[in-house]
Every structure is written in structure tokens, then in C-alpha cells.
Amino acid sequence: MVDVKKAVKKAVKNSGKKTVKKAGKKTTSETLSAMQEKFCLEYRKHEGNATAAAMAAGYSERTAAQQATRLLRNVNIQKRIKELADDAIRKQIIGLDKRALVLSKIAENANEDTQARIRAIDVLNKMDGVYVIKAEIKISGNVNMLLKRRKKE
Numbered sequence: 001m002v003d004v005k006k007a008v009k010k011a012v013k014n015s016g017k018k019t020v021k022k023a024g025k026k027t028t029s030e031t032l033s034a035m036q037e038k039f040c041l042e043y044r045k046h047e048g049n050a051t052a053a054a055m056a057a058g059y060s061e062r063t064a065a066q067q068a069t070r071l072l073r074n075v076n077i078q079k080r081i082k083e084l085a086d087d088a089i090r091k092q093i094i095g096l097d098k099r100a101l102v103l104s105k106i107a108e109n110a111n112e113d114t115q116a117r118i119r120a121i122d123v124l125n126k127m128d129g130v131y132v133i134k135a136e137i138k139i140s141g142n143v144n145m146l147l148k149r150r151k152k153e
Contacts, residue, residue, distance in 0.1 A: 031076050035059070039071055040080045044088065100127060 032040070035057055042053035050068030059067045071077050094102075106112055106120040125131055139146070 032080060036071065036074070036077055037080070039068075040077060040084060043081055044084045096127070100124060103127075 039053055039057040039059075042056040043050060046052040046056065050072055051065045054064040054068040054071065055061050103120040103124050107117050107124065109117070112120075
């Protein structure tokens with residue numbers, strides 16, 4: 001009797017789900033349910049507070065702490081949280097084009113301090129490789145002798 005009830009519950013629960021197999025490897029976010037994905041996003045938003053993230057994701061307030069602990073043990077959830085953290089770090093780094101644009105705006109802004117404008121132009125020139133670095137080398141002694149010794153070594 002109990003087995004029949006479980007089978008009926010499972011059939012009813014799964015009846016609305018459509019199973020569509022995609023070709024190729026699934027990304028981490030595709031392997032998670034909607035609530036699990038929301039938990040990962042909320043976990044980042046709540047700066048690592050798993051209980052608050054679980055409540056914000058829609059889990060019951062009464063069981064949020066236990067759900068959060070269970071979710072954080074899930075390997076796919078750990079991977080997704082790491083992906084989100086790496087993405088956030090990547091977005092914080094200013095690219096070369098954006099840095100050049102900011103420096104150009106400073107250099108062109110007449111309201112900016114003269115020293116700041118000169119410094120911006122200097123950095124832009126260094127970025128573009130306009131400056132040629134000159135090095136002075138002083139060799140004492142016979143150059144031919146030094147080259148012969150070096151060839152032997």
C-alpha cells in the first residue's frame with residue numbers, strides 16, 4: 001500500500017516535467033534546477049550568507065539553514081558559485097581599451113589639472129609603445145676576447 005502511494009506521488013510529481021536531452025555537454029547552470037540557480041545567485045548577492053540566500057531563493061524560512069547546508073555540499077552548486085565568483089572578478093578588471101579610453105578622456109578634459117593631463121598622456125604613450133627605451137652598455141677590456149670566451153662556454 002505504501003509503495004503504491006509512493007509510485008502514484010512520483011508519477012504525479014513527474015507528469016508535468018518534460019525531458020529534453022540536449023546534444024553536447026551541459027554547463028553547470030543547465031544542470032541545476034531553477035531554485036538551485038537562484039540560490040547560487042542569491043549566495044553571491046548575500047556575500048556568502050547561505051541561510052539568507054536559501055530564503056531569498058524561495059526555500060522555507062523554517063528549514064533554510066538545513067537546505068543551505070545541503071545545497072552547499074552539492075558539487076554542481078559549488079562549481080556554479082565558483083563560476084559566478086570568477087565572472088565577478090573578471091568584470092572588475094578594466095580592459096586595455098577601457099583604460100585607454102579613460103586616460104584619453106582625462107588628457108582631453110580642459111577642466112582637469114594640467115599635471116593629471118600630462119600624466120595621462122605619458123601613460124598612453126607608454127601603453128602604445130611610443131617611448132623607446134635606451135640602454136647604455138659599457139664594456140671594458142677587449143671585446144673580441146670576451147666574445148671568444150663566451151663562445152667556448
